[in-house]
Amino acid sequence: MEKETKVTELPHIVFLTSPGMGHLIPFAELATRLACHHGFSATFLTFTNFSSPRQSNFLATLHPNISTVYLPFIPLDDIPNNAHLVTILGTLFTRSVPHVRDALVSLKQRTRLAAFVPDLFGSNLLPVAKELSVPHYIFFSCNCMVLLFFFHFPSLHTTTTCEYRDLPEPFHLPGCLPLPGKDFIEPVMDRKSDTYSWTLQVMRGHTSAQGILVNSFETLEPGASKALQNEEEKHPPIYLVGPLIRSGLDEADELGCVEWLDQQPNCSVLFVSFGSGGTLSMKQTTELAFGLEASGHRFLWVVRCPNDSDKSATYFNVESPDDPQNYLPESFVNRNKNKGMVVPSWAPQVKVLSHKATGGFLSHCGWNSTLESVGHGVPLIAWPLYAEQRMNALMLVDGAGIAVRPVALEDGVVERGEVARIVCELMDGERGKVARCKVKELQEAGISALSPEGPSHLALTKVANQWKVAIN
Structure with a gap:
């Protein structure tokens, strides 16, 4: 059910985020910048399963050109109560495919749909957008080092058999500090788990994006950001558009x-x-x-x-x-x-x-x-x-x-x-x-990165212009 229907001649972006405010907040900042500085409208697809008053209130305060569509309830009662967070999210996104397709078809008929942009858990939904001839990107709300890990981990998976905490040497990502196995992302720490399989699937799906926006900036991660820019032939184009953070003006402070x-x-x-x-x-x-x-x-x-x-x-x-x-x-x-x-x-x-x-x-x-x-x-x-x-x-x-x-x-x-x-x-x-x-x-x-002549602002401008060209 739609919170708000907004038919507009502006170029339109569809965002899909995982449940949880931690995923929603950077997406809201990205959507707001696109609406305020680049002339876009946007729709958030959200999961009815995990909607909350706090989330609904937050979405209601966004720019007037940003609306929300709640996807139909997705049954998850066959998942064990103690299932890992990644298993829950992976199942949720996979079962949402027909609902996301229906939403994209509807929005393509009613708006100038310029791109579909899920978060990192939505990589398995990119083929749906491709099938509908909709440009499909990922907004990676983690950092450059983690994205490099996503790109390089599948090869480590195929060349090793031990648990990663037992690796004799650190994993060397280009432009990054040596990474001990004990500091790998937590969902890959048990190779026999469903969580591991879901995570590997999510990682591999990133290569099918037409571009990946990253919530980081060059000065914070100079080595990793340079490595990503130098590997354009091995993965989709990378656009550093951060730091996208909330202003905090709308935060309640009931406890003083x-x-x-x-x-x-x-x-x-x-x-x-x-x-x-x-x-x-x-x-x-x-x-x-x-x-x-x-x-x-x-x-x-x-x-x-x-x-x-x-x-x-x-x-x-x-x-x-x-x-x-x-x-x-x-x-x-x-x-x-x-x-x-x-x-x-x-x-x-x-x-x-x-x-x-x-x-x-x-x-x-x-x-x-x-x-x-x-x-x-x-x-x-x-x-x-x-x-x-x-x-x-x-x-x-x-x-x-x-x-x-x-x-x-x-x-x-x-x-x-x-x-x-x-x-x-x-x-x-x-x-x-x-x-x-x-x-x-x-x-x-x-602050400088997001200024009118800053690299993050220019990177987002480049992506925005590509999306506008795609619908003209």
Whole structure:
């Protein structure tokens, strides 16, 4: 069912994103730039299965030339309750093929349809657009290093048999740091799983795109971006169009995070948040709490109910029927009320990162959060949880030099003493000072990249012009 029908003579783009705000937000920024600066209208295809009031409200606030079509409900009741996120998404996209085809046929009749652009999980839908003679691109909302991994991993798959954590040598991607097997993207860590098969299928599907837009910029990833540009004959053309981040103007702040930050000294608060999907175990939640307290630094912590089996437990629903504060150490909130603020489940992240009191960000290293931190000049503590986040952390710490990373035990838990040490290192230490200087430089470079003569703006202009030519 359509939220809004908009028949227009403007060139029209159809976007298809995975469920979850983390995927939707960069797409919304891309659609808005195309509408505001390049004269396009757009339609978002979204999955009824995972629609939420927060998503619907967010879509309703977009540019008036951006509308939404909700795809029919897709049965998934045959998938086990404990199925991996990638298995759920892979099944969802595969079963959506007839519905996406119907939507594209309808929109092609009613609009000047210029392109179909799914996210990285939608590569298996590109043949549908090709069948309908619709230009088909991918918007890759991760970084260049991960995209290079997508291109080169299938050959590693065919030439090795061991689990990747057991590789004797790091994997060498062109233009990137050596990548140890233990830091590969999480869905490929078990070769015998359904998740592995789905991920390999998604990777291979990227070669059928006519072009790939990447939410990154050259100065942030100089080696990887150059490698992608030098490999044009081996994969589709690449267009770096980032950093596309939200403004935060529409973020609600019902719990008064900004008001609390207003009362803190400049650059004194560590923001602690694990994105829209990340969760910690009970043990790790306890260790983090005591570590923050022991550090002596101010903090604003977005707390979620712990989950001992799934680090992405809140991916499809960030809200919890239980109060996450019930899982914190006894009297923790009261003991730290003068230097810490604890908020359940969600905070206005962009408003927090842009506030002058925020001096650091303890993050799961999701790419949206990373770009938002760079966009506001805030250095990071890298605390990856799932997906490609370990790879991101490697790049941020050892490549860009804008993050520090705690040392975990063999079971993955970061003990309270290490938490306190790494917090002090970022907020007071020499490595923190270096990271702060570097992230300020990247902040300026990101602004420059999106300026009228910047490389990211010019890259998007090039793609937009190609789409316009295709319908004329």
